[in-house]
Ligand code: GLV
Ligand code: MN
């Protein structure tokens with residue numbers, strides 16, 4: 001099956017008719033449709049599908065003659081590729097799905113080339129990578145790697161107050177079993193995630209694919225400003241305790257701190273309660289996403305934003321509660337694996353520069369437990385987390401070739 005056929009079979013799922021963006025949130029009917037697509041695509045390739053205790057999907061190509069699955073005594077460590085199928089609200093088609101579709105297409109290409117794996121080759125689709133529903137980025141891989149407490153994860157709630165435990169149960173997945181799976185991780189020798197680039201570096205370098213070098217440390221902080229609801233026409237300015245004002249100060253401080261430190265800070269989500277045009281708000285909740293080239297810079301940016309928010313809140317008689325929702329330290333991908341990718345690509349005449357990224361990935365979480373690498377595919381405008389996200393078909397094909405080359409080296413020899 002061609003890449004285009006596989007790609008187009010996934011495209012309609014969760015696409016919003018108005019924006020053209022994707023709304024694929026974990027444990028929803030759209031998520032179930034993505035899971036069914038994954039299972040179908042694996043079955044079409046005679047791959048064995050498993051859902052792990054955390055709701056991540058796995059499709060295994062078992063080497064002939066070896067007992068099935070990783071972790072089997074005598075079996076050698078598995079090579080895994082993949083990404084995620086969930087999206088941010090109105091996300092693009094490529095962020096996540098490109099890695100999963102390319103993984104299936106790479107299996108097709110390996111078979112065309114007559115390659116047989118000598119160790120288990122797995123394709124993974126991690127659950128809730130974007131944290132769009134429950135707030136914690138890379139939730140599925142974090143649970144697998146033991147990077148989040150299972151009780152805390154079960155209690156995470158979406159905007160409607162539905163907990164992760166309730167959402168999983170409603171979708172037919174037992175939430176009691178979530179948590180670290182050391183046996184599965186110990187059985188994986190390498191994880192290689194292919195992902196659309198979320199910046200313009202490859203377009204500027206004139207290359208179709210890159211090897212990931214590192215991920216900036218990054219995180220999300222929730223800020224709740226609580227004031228006093230009041231009448232927009234009659235409450236004097238002096239009498240108000242308006243939470244919108246320190247919120248606005250925090251947004252401006254975020255921009256200023258990011259610019260001063262060569263970092264990124266974004267407030268992309270905000271809610272105002274009760275949300276009346278003609279009333280001072282009772283509460284404003286905002287989410288700060290901050291990222292920096294190193295831990296010290298990130299801490300400096302977040303520290304400055306929180307200090308400015310506290311000062312403005314105090315000045316307006318507003319209470320402020322601020323807490324991190326998920327924080328991911330800096331990741332330097334495994335140098336040995338990176339070198340191995342570089343030499344296998346070079347041997348095939350594939351030019352792949354090294355790129356750092358400010359975007360988060362399941363590969364970044366797994367890197368704490370498993371040798372991990374990434375491949376990026378050129379995005380001509382660099383726009384991502386937007387319906388305008390794009391990669392040209394020729395570059396997607398180059399990505400599949402690069403991934404197949406790497407997998408052939410790692411799993412078939
Ligand atoms: C995921 O794409 C992130 O970087 O937030
Ligand atoms: Mn993303």
Ligand code: MN
Pocket residue numbers: 084095096129195360361
């Ligand atoms: Mn992604």
